[in-house]
Amino acid sequence: MDSRQGHPEPDSESPPVAASSPRSPKLKASSKLNRWSMARALRSGVKIIDRPINAPHRQATTEESDRKTSAVDGDDVAAGKSIYLVSDGTGWTAEHSVNAALGQFEDRLVNRGCSVNTHLFSWVEDEEKLLEIINQAAKQKAMCFYTLANPSMSKSAKEACDQLGVLSVDILGPIIEGIASHLGVSPSGLTRGAPGRVKTLNDAYFKRIEAIEFTIKQDDGTLPENLGKADIILVGVSRTGKTPLSTYIAQKGYKVANVPFVMGVEPPKTLFEVEPRKVFALTIQLVVLQAIRRTRAKTLGVDTEGENRYSGFDLVRKELDFASKIYEKNPGWAVIGNNNNSYVTNKAIEETAAVILRLYHDSSDSSTSVPCISKRF
Amino acid sequence: MDSRQGHPEPDSESPPVAASSPRSPKLKASSKLNRWSMARALRSGVKIIDRPINAPHRQATTEESDRKTSAVDGDDVAAGKSIYLVSDGTGWTAEHSVNAALGQFEDRLVNRGCSVNTHLFSWVEDEEKLLEIINQAAKQKAMCFYTLANPSMSKSAKEACDQLGVLSVDILGPIIEGIASHLGVSPSGLTRGAPGRVKTLNDAYFKRIEAIEFTIKQDDGTLPENLGKADIILVGVSRTGKTPLSTYIAQKGYKVANVPFVMGVEPPKTLFEVEPRKVFALTIQLVVLQAIRRTRAKTLGVDTEGENRYSGFDLVRKELDFASKIYEKNPGWAVIGNNNNSYVTNKAIEETAAVILRLYHDSSDSSTSVPCISKRF
Structure with missing residues (x-):
């Protein structure tokens, strides 16, 4: 489960996020909501017929064949599906949680030879870098999990993902909200690297x-x-x-x-x-x-x-x-x-x-x- | 952050979950929703005045002073607030995520001497045990985080927590749903201990x-x-x-x-x-x-x-x-x-x-x- 692999090739001609329009216009909010309700149906025990993995993405790549495509554009069977993990700290929480969740798909991953690539981005502490990563996720048709302590960063992540049609899940937010509510205390909003965080030499x-x-x-x-x-x-x-x-x-x-x-x-x-x-x-x-x-x-x-x-x-x-x-x-x-x-x-x-x-x-x-x-x- | 402490005393007279009514009638759905919206407000940057920690609980304990109370009933300042972590596997995902989230409250926990007790329940694979734990959480006025791969177990957890006024957060569910949606594949719903899970000797x-x-x-x-x-x-x-x-x-x-x-x-x-x-x-x-x-x-x-x-x-x-x-x-x-x-x-x-x-x-x-x-x- 932890074999390492090289990084995908970047698209050197990628436009800056601010000027970019979604590369996958088909992935609008309504389609995303459909995918979410499907996922909920799956969780509630309704069996669906698995659609061929990667099929829609392969089609998209064909449609775009007149454009320069690099290895990060779309998926193919060999490259597998991509999952981005974005953190303003170590990223271990995102990695740990997503690894555990991937255990629910191991039959598919191990026995049927379909692969998933995770890309862990740690210490993402400014918005510019965050948007660059989400832009790349959109191009790669990846989904995005994030753990961002700073509320304005997590808001930016959600908005950028929604705008670019990137399926996203905030891992830490609901947990912090739950604890804040239980304790009746505001979270600090400080990242692990922030000077205000309590020192660990205790x-x-x-x-x-x-x-x-x-x-x-x-x-x-x-x-x-x-x-x-x-x-x-x-x-x-x-x-x-x-x-x-x-x-x-x-x-x-x-x-x-x-x-x-x-x-x-x-x-x-x-x-x-x-x-x-x-x-x-x-x-x-x-x-x-x-x-x-x-x-x-x-x-x-x-x-x-x-x-x-x-x-x-x-x-x-x-x-x-x-x-x-x-x-x-x-x-x-x-x-x-x-x-x-x-x-x-x-x-x-x-x-x-x-x-x-x-x-x-x-x-x-x-x-x-x-x-x-x-x-x- | 990892100093261990003993278990709280159980209430040996605890009624079985099925027959029990909520011990804290004030914690109804509406009040819970209020707490959630407060937490959302906190996350979105709105500053609120911290209400005195534990105050409502101390009051509840006083109200119940004619009843037998054990150490698990309610909170006091010395015992701190309780957080239950319930897992059908190792529990490490819940522990890791909640530890990370607690980092957002370390100023309160470390500098102001308020404490939080976490209780990790692992290998909870049957509903009876699950309900026993949630019942105990209700009595202890704890909140509950859970990671349950089996959809019927996670549904039971949510329903029991809602019914007993226990604030609950499903940690793994949204991540599994996200991946299922991204891959277009159903999750197995198998716990780590289930015989159908792929062997780890790879x-x-x-x-x-x-x-x-x-x-x-x-x-x-x-x-x-x-x-x-x-x-x-x-x-x-x-x-x-x-x-x-x-x-x-x-x-x-x-x-x-x-x-x-x-x-x-x-x-x-x-x-x-x-x-x-x-x-x-x-x-x-x-x-x-x-x-x-x-x-x-x-x-x-x-x-x-x-x-x-x-x-x-x-x-x-x-x-x-x-x-x-x-x-x-x-x-x-x-x-x-x-x-x-x-x-x-x-x-x-x-x-x-x-x-x-x-x-x-x-x-x-x-x-x-x-x-x-x-x-x-």
């Missing part, structure tokens, strides 16, 4: 840095004497995803240690002295682990023939059995992956992290009827 | 794992012979944030190496053999670095007296000078922090990462008029 910042550094130092079973200082300890055989999971969870401010379970090697004594609720035992389906290890061995160029090799069926099975037996002796540990809830198997890092953190908070305070992760700002 | 997954593991192995200047294999190399003196930045960027699928610049120690030769556009030189204001190092020294308990100590003004200045001289000799490196754009100084990890990645993509392909980060899905 206790939480230092705590997070400390968590990340702790986690890196503890990786792969190093410094077992420090296990008691960890918030969360991950255990499991090689290739159950301990390292990526540890660093992901550390970014959220938790000190994570991970301890590899290696066939026939006794885990460190300190592991059995920590509170069991802090220990998360990762497990995984035999065939999946074998496939992962085969890929890993290929990368390292180390796998040898024979049944005792790293990705060999027999060794993998024995190692999983070895780990299972230790898990059984420690019923206070949460086993992530058993009972057909194979959380580690085929799950992305974020998903396993979410499962672990919910269990962690649940066990540290189970006073709510539905477990949740609570934070104070 | 090339991008392995690439990301590899990036994270590479980055951890290269941390703090280890294995300089591998610098050529890195996508991005961060250099800088101690405490400029190389390690947290490296792991954050690695999560996005880039192999990152970092090389510390230590006073009087020659950096590895291989650093000067890599493409300069891959090297990002971190710098920081003298006083800020000194403050960070003082905190660090306190944590480690290592700082000694005298001018040559780790956080001493003289050593810090000399180290920054030492680094600057190397930067000057390598004009192809992007210096992050100079020219009053002190990106590292007082910036959160995400912000510096966004600056670096934009420059990285800009320099790897500068064919668009406005630089952006492009990806293909």
